[in-house]
Amino acid sequence: MSSWTDSLTMDTMAKERANPPFDVRKMSIEHHGSENDLVKKEKFMLEASRDPVFYSADIYDLTKEQIRERTMQRIQRLAHYVTSEPVDDFQKRMELMSLLDPGLWTRLGVHYGLFLGAIRSGATPNQFSYWMEKGVIACQGMFGCFGMTELAHGSNVAGLETTAHFDGTTDEFVIHTPNLGATKWWIGGAAQTATHCSVFAQLIVNGKRYGTKTFIVPLRDPKSFQLLPGINIGDIGKKMGRDGIDNGYIQFTNVRIPRAYMLMKHTQVTRDGEVREPPLQQLTYGALLQGRTAMVADAANTAKKALTISVRYAAARRQFKSDAKAELETQIIDYPIHQRRLMPLVAQAVAFGYTSLELQRLYEETSQALESLEPGDPSLDATIEKLKETHSTSAGLKAFCTWATLETIDRSRQACGGHGYSSYNAFANMYSDFAVHCTWEGDNTILALQSGRFLISAFQDALDGKKQVSQGTMYMNDLDKVLSAKCESNEALDTLDGIDRGWATVAAHAVKKASEDYQACLKKGRSREQAFEDCSQVRFVAASVHTAGYIFRQFRSAVERVEKSDDGVREHLELLAKFYGLWQLEEKAAFFLRSGFVTPEQLDFASAKVTEYCAKTRTFAIPLIDSFAISDHVLNSPIGRYDGDIYREYFRMVRRNNPQLKEHPYFERLIRPFIERQLPDQEDFDEAIGIDDEIEEIKQDREEAEAEAKAAAEDAKEDAKEAADEGKK
């Protein structure tokens, strides 16, 4: 009767791959930017899957303490590659590590990205050589952490309260935590790994404050790992995810460091206590860009990971029969509503991938321009303009891509029903680990507002007739035309160009609204800062609409760069790009309606198209997911397995990680006393004590006593009366 067999899901998955309508390998190369990068990733995945240090099937059951040790072992393995392979390769490897083990990525990133990054950007050449010789590159004799945030101060770096007093008598700085709120907090690596910390503190010389500077402060003796005098470090303990990082707090109590341990590339303090400040504001944008670029890449990769699992499971899982006569239940991926749940997210993940490649390119271009910049360079202004734009673009992308990916993870989990809730299928950790991306390196809401601020000023420039040269804001150049654009027909709405024009129009409207509100605030006499605060909601909305359009444009450009051929790649990417653009149009439909770009009927058409593209994408969903090229080892999720053998492997994984015990851990101690307990019986107490009879007796005694007293009083009254009468006589 039952048609279920153990190999059913594998057969199903094989069928899904039988006739891919495009060349899967070529599609995969497209997603990865180049064959070279794809091959590298495959090499790294193979190495990780065979390396016992990267064994991961037990990871979901490890305690925080165990995960931290495992992470330390992995750090040692990765340090090997730092010193033995080209920087570009190592960065690619780290991108993969972020997908495989986000806690590891962070713990190592704290040393290489933040601590070493602080030295790179803040040290003089001699200082840099000094720390190089100390062993900072290979973590020899040292491991760094990054001491910026404090318990009561996160984003406001200028408001940090840790102090660095210069003591001219000994040529030292005294690093000090003045109050509880100034305790360094969330410092990754501080609790168990770091020997040194790049501490952000208020420079104070002869009683005068010079703002926040960076100081390298030794924390532990690298030979014994004992805390140095004046250092108090504790473990911050349990957090939502990324248990592999040992975040800690640090309190400094009059800790002395040599003067030369202040990073002095920008501001110098001389032996005599003279403070030399730099003539120009520091260009610190660069460091921020790197983090955001990496996070957008991580958003794209993680979305693809989540969807690889949920889409494969949707193909393998069967539930209910659409047709009562069918032999098998229906694959859930065949239900239109399930397609609606997942397919748009697949198109979005592909869009994020291309956006990430473009941001990577922008970042490299900008970094090179910055590095080659000489003092007095005539291209300085142009470079700063470019930097500002890249900065704003990356801010918006970091915010909206990480939000969307967090949502993708949770929707993927929900699309897998109960099995999505099991830790062994990866979503629980993926969500918890990823969530912090929305908060660190700039809270997403604040970053979106920064992007909105840039858009307002670009719009103002455009109004003033200054041409926008960057691809991102070029739509502002012909404002009258853009603002009044309308979609001419349903057909036009189903073209890359038609959709693109729609996004230009709604973005221009949203930015115009923000800009006008801002100007209105200024006219009311508000300061620039107040005006920006007052119109923060419209600024936020402008950034949101602009960024959605920006992402669509990256996808479109990428598609149009793909060579035309009969391998089906370009054709299917074009379909996905239109799908993404129309789905986002539907999601943000109010902007399209109110700008007048689409009519209600055209909106209906767009919605119907989205449903149609959901169904089309379903037909090649498995080959498309395969082209994301994420190994089973990196997925670490039985229901997302390549071969479709989901139930057997899920069952095996659950059993392996939860061996059946010989003895119940707490039956004798807790359960037996519970299920064998005697229930107290309230009535027994009453009878045993005989309290009710007694209460009755007390009542009777009282009544008798009262009656006697009353009678006595009556008698007395009678007597008195008699006596009085006698007296009268």
Place this chain on the structure above:
Amino acid sequence: MSSWTDSLTMDTMAKERANPPFDVRKMSIEHHGSENDLVKKEKFMLEASRDPVFYSADIYDLTKEQIRERTMQRIQRLAHYVTSEPVDDFQKRMELMSLLDPGLWTRLGVHYGLFLGAIRSGATPNQFSYWMEKGVIACQGMFGCFGMTELAHGSNVAGLETTAHFDGTTDEFVIHTPNLGATKWWIGGAAQTATHCSVFAQLIVNGKRYGTKTFIVPLRDPKSFQLLPGINIGDIGKKMGRDGIDNGYIQFTNVRIPRAYMLMKHTQVTRDGEVREPPLQQLTYGALLQGRTAMVADAANTAKKALTISVRYAAARRQFKSDAKAELETQIIDYPIHQRRLMPLVAQAVAFGYTSLELQRLYEETSQALESLEPGDPSLDATIEKLKETHSTSAGLKAFCTWATLETIDRSRQACGGHGYSSYNAFANMYSDFAVHCTWEGDNTILALQSGRFLISAFQDALDGKKQVSQGTMYMNDLDKVLSAKCESNEALDTLDGIDRGWATVAAHAVKKASEDYQACLKKGRSREQAFEDCSQVRFVAASVHTAGYIFRQFRSAVERVEKSDDGVREHLELLAKFYGLWQLEEKAAFFLRSGFVTPEQLDFASAKVTEYCAKTRTFAIPLIDSFAISDHVLNSPIGRYDGDIYREYFRMVRRNNPQLKEHPYFERLIRPFIERQLPDQEDFDEAIGIDDEIEEIKQDREEAEAEAKAAAEDAKEDAKEAADEGKK
């Protein structure tokens, strides 16, 4: 220089409470439905906070194993109340438990709600007495679990594959798991607690299948807790949240139970193997309703819990100065964008609270109607109608309220920045624990579709002239007028009635669209089921818009029931109701625009109003949050403390749960070997082995040999030539 003091946050919080614009106690009574219920909740919170079994400050660091033991201790404590307090009180207590310890709520709920519920609804009177005497009420000698879902079968109950063959020779059923996919999976309580299971299995008598029925199957000997013959149980292990429940898998291998252990209220199997099926479909809606009603209450309560933390933190936390001359940094709750992040969610949580009270009322009304129903009752049809409607309403509410609350938790976390990511501030567990609400007792998407299906048929009825009598769908009664309604002015948009009419209009349009698409599918020759599948997206949208309007209407009705008085309660609730209605209008603006109910300019007005209401709500946010009446013990989050002493208590909690260790757990083992390792030096190998010189020598040797060979060949050629020449001579 620094203005930070330890008591700053407490002073700030005290100021926030100095002049509440409404009577906070009366507001609190409003939220709780009655003073009686509020007082009860306060009593339960006090009891829990003093009970050592409910000590919770260490909970975030417990392992899964420890949490399970803790939960077992708490179960014993609660079982005391089951047998000693009225059912209504115990239900209120459980509602609080769900907020305090969701895993506990579930583990106990599995026995009382599901296992006992299955017996209540499926047992004959004699069977019910039998299990009562066995001890089911007080968990004496037994604890139940609920064996419905299987590894390959979740929602499709009719498709479950576990079999129950009747063996007439012994008068027994044989319970059997025929394949891996039929393994009972996710069974809460199975792994460590349960002695009995209510197993859903296919009844098979004399080779004929009669569908899924329920059988009580003993799993363990309650005296030894050893598994009974034929039972294989394992632990399902780690999941996203609710570690306190011991979910397990169960495989039955020819397990025999007495015939009388099949629950026979509806279908009976006689001694002779005759199967008597009930004449009518079973009314099983009732059981579903109870779960959903509880989950909507939990959604409202949990949203209030999350917001209590994030709003208090927003008041206590200061970051950046809006005015450079200000002595203190600005409270983050004073930034307009932060108000936008949290205040609408506060209004929504209040709306959910009233919706939950109404659903509770509906549920009780419906249950009573069902219980008092006699066979042949003339009110049967009306009751079934009512039941269907309550069913649909509760389905939609369960889906959209639990989704919105999950989002509220995460937005609250993000609004708390880094400290929101620390487990000690409660969001991490709150999110993980709550997430499953979107999946169990009906996946949210599927439930929303059920609601959409009901709406389509109600709309059809309305078209056919059948008056809708329930408050939920009454807006369909005057369709022409409702569909063409327009908002006459901005002023009208700022009234409860104006907003209500707007929701009626957009809901009617959304349901109309779904209904028309459905009819169009039927006309194309699709079956009813196919047509419903085809238009599932519009069905989903219809349910979403309808439900938002429904919630607004509950809020409005509740406000209008509040007595007019000068205590400020009604006035502020009215403000919140308008706020919620307009914010949701803004969120779903596309529907309002495309229905023509609002113009783009009116939409701008609504958005500006929402921003204004955000600012207004901020002025009384702390007293409002206080009126939610959630104790510090239940919050278990230092940054959400009532007294505002957030940093000191957060610091204390982190230290208490992460004591500083005397010795580093893995320095000697892992860190020392790492930072003191010798780097392999590639050049050394080359020199040590002298490989390059050797390669050069090999080359020279080869060249010499080749040269010699060549010379020899030349010589030979020369010789040959000479010989030939000689021969010619």
